[in-house]
Amino acid sequence: MKTIEQLLDSKNIRVTAMRLLIYKFLAEKQVAVTLSDIENAFDKADRTTLYRTVKTFEESTIVHQIDDGTGITKYALCEKGCNCDIETDLHLHFHCNNCNETVCLTEHKIPQIKVPNGFISEDINLVVKGVCDKCSGL
Amino acid sequence: MKTIEQLLDSKNIRVTAMRLLIYKFLAEKQVAVTLSDIENAFDKADRTTLYRTVKTFEESTIVHQIDDGTGITKYALCEKGCNCDIETDLHLHFHCNNCNETVCLTEHKIPQIKVPNGFISEDINLVVKGVCDKCSGL
DNA sequence: TTATAAATGCACTTCCGTTGCATTGTATTT
């Protein structure tokens, strides 16, 4: 089990108090969060710092960006089974129209998508919208 | 073959010069357009008018909105084979990372996506990113 | 033709993402 410090170190990211806090916050969350979510969790910190921290994490594939169609970029930790740096590892995201939360369904791989001749597929973004398990009551 | 006037009439949308122009503009385009694209095409018209016109078209399922991950909302006519009002009719969109254009691949239906128990799927947004046929040269 | 309601245009606001720059903090070298 790696400590957060060791993880950041292995990615050549300087360990700071702020970054540890943000990482822990992301780790606690089970859903993808917006920059505003992080902002609200850390009143003292500046928006820019949070923004740049997340971007740093993103570049080092510690978090991945999610575009769930709400128009607001969300972020989630690349945890167990999510190797964002590997192109073929694509999982889908589920956006709940009720609670407005977006979760990563890492265990659900995206099926092969065929595109017409001449088109080259490099990346796939798949967002399923509906009602999540917590809201459906099923 | 319906005229545009007849189409708008059938959807209970008042026929105006502006709306006819915008419809024709969308019909000519083979790719999804942003509001700015429309804005640039009609210098005289106000952004708000264009915005509201597109929204009106959207509500009446004359155009459909596309979120291709660029962060900017795009719109495209619901033409032949695209029945946006029917939930099951979901086609995929292709976004070219080279020319930045987004096209509707209406003939390519989205495969059945399985979601975990408790989750209810209502809508699916699938965007494939890569290189389009015009840019690939294949 | 007049009354009614919708469409348009203008101004403005809000929100998110992003950048520049000064300042603080961390690490490294002597």
Place this chain on the structure above:
DNA sequence: AAATACAATGCAACGGAAGTGCATTTATAA
């Protein structure tokens, strides 16, 4: 340990896009 170099942080501001309120114009109906 002090000095240096560089990265991280905080503050301010910008820009683009979406959206709203209100006055005015235009179209439909009585």
